[in-house]
Amino acid sequence: MRNILKYLFYMVYYPASFVWRKLDGIGSWKETKWWIDHVPDAMFTSATYASYAVWIQHQGMFSVLMSLYLKKDKPNILDFGCGMGNLAPVAYHFVRNGGKFLGIDTDAKSIAACHKTYKDLENCEFYRTRDPNAWYPQDGVQPTKPGEIDWPVKSNSQDLVVAMSVFTHLQEKAAIDYLKKIHDVLVQDGLAIISFLIVRDYVNPNNDIYNYKHRLTPGWFTATPACPECSIGIEHNALLKLLGGKFKVLGHIEGCLTGGKHPSLQDLFVLQKI
Ligand SMILES: C[S@@+](CC[C@H](N)C(=O)[O-])C[C@H]1O[C@@H](n2cnc3c(N)ncnc32)[C@H](O)[C@@H]1O
Structure with a gap:
């Protein structure tokens, strides 16, 4: 059954998506068509499979969040786990006259799609890291060792670091290491x-992947013990402990997948480096 659905998906839905986008573009203003033209053709074909609805919801939320919080002129923005790069067209509006957007991901197909889709966006670059993740297998590269982080950025250089749906694939030890790294690369008072x-x-009545029955470490859970990195949940208190002393919480949008009250799927935290 699963194979039939997969076959139908690639025979019907995937080719139809090209026609759908073409028609949507024909009927749109130039400003709207620009967003349609910056949807990767490969968006359904890699580790970072997404739906159009989630794609557009992310871009809408981040258009608002960056407009409200990112006050720096010509900022440096780092997107950790950028996937197919849905934040690049948003960030482009902030860096096109200077500054830089850098998307980093471990998935080779996603980074290749970013290079192809966003090649016309000035000051937007992408980097395939050697950092491994058990849920996102890599091939063709020598992975970094535990504790090492392969990011081509200097300390105190970034004004904003974004990590959407990435800490939800990290166990506690890796999350501590990456949060320390984010703190290190941010400028004074920088945002995450x-x-x-x-x-x-x-x-969650719709998807058991968001029901966290298996404890990994105190306050940290997985819904998928066979490969914990598939879906990691954290208790609010454990999160505050993780952030403690490093970041001030400027805003918290609750995630509906785990019973929060807002329309965002996951909980979003707007943080400022202390
Ligand atoms: C669920 S996807 C989210 C993609 C994108 N941020 C979004 O919101 O659409 C998680 C992404 O994180 C990437 N990822 C996971 N662990 C990573 C790591 N240690 N370093 C870099 N990328 C990683 C995966 O390859 C995948 O593209």
Whole structure:
């Protein structure tokens, strides 16, 4: 059954998506068509499979968040786990006259799609890291060792670091290392926008992948013990402990997948480096 669905998907839905985008572009204003033209053709074909709805929801949320919080002229923006690069067209509006957007991901196909889709966006670059993740297998590169982080950025150089749906694939030890790295690369008072799946007293009736029954370390859970990195949840108190002393919480948008009250899928935290 699964194979038939997969076959139908690539025979019908995927080719139809090209026609759908073409028609949407014909009927749109130039400003809207620009966004349609910056959807990767490969968006359904890699580790970072997404739906159009989620794609557009992310871009809308980040257009607002960056407009409200990012006050620096010509900022440096780093997107950790950029996937197919849905933040690049958003960030482009902030860096086109200077500054730089850098998307980093471990998935080779995603980075190749970013290079192809966003080649016309000035000051937007992408880097395939050697950092491994058990849920996103890499091939063709020598992975970094635990504790090492392969990011081509200097300390105190970034005004904003974004990590959407990435800490939800990291166990506690890796999360501590990456949060330390984010703190290190941010400038004084720099911002980070990071999403987490906060464990609440709630059962998701639609998808068991968001029901965290297996404890990994105190406050850290997985829904998928066979490969914990597939879906990691964290209790709110454990998150505050993780952030403690390093970041001030400027804003918190709750995630509906784990019973939060807002329309965002995951919990988003807007953080400022202390
Ligand atoms: C669920 S996807 C989210 C992609 C994108 N941020 C978005 O919101 O659409 C998670 C991404 O994180 C990447 N990733 C996971 N662990 C990583 C690591 N240690 N370093 C870099 N990228 C990583 C995966 O390859 C994948 O593209």
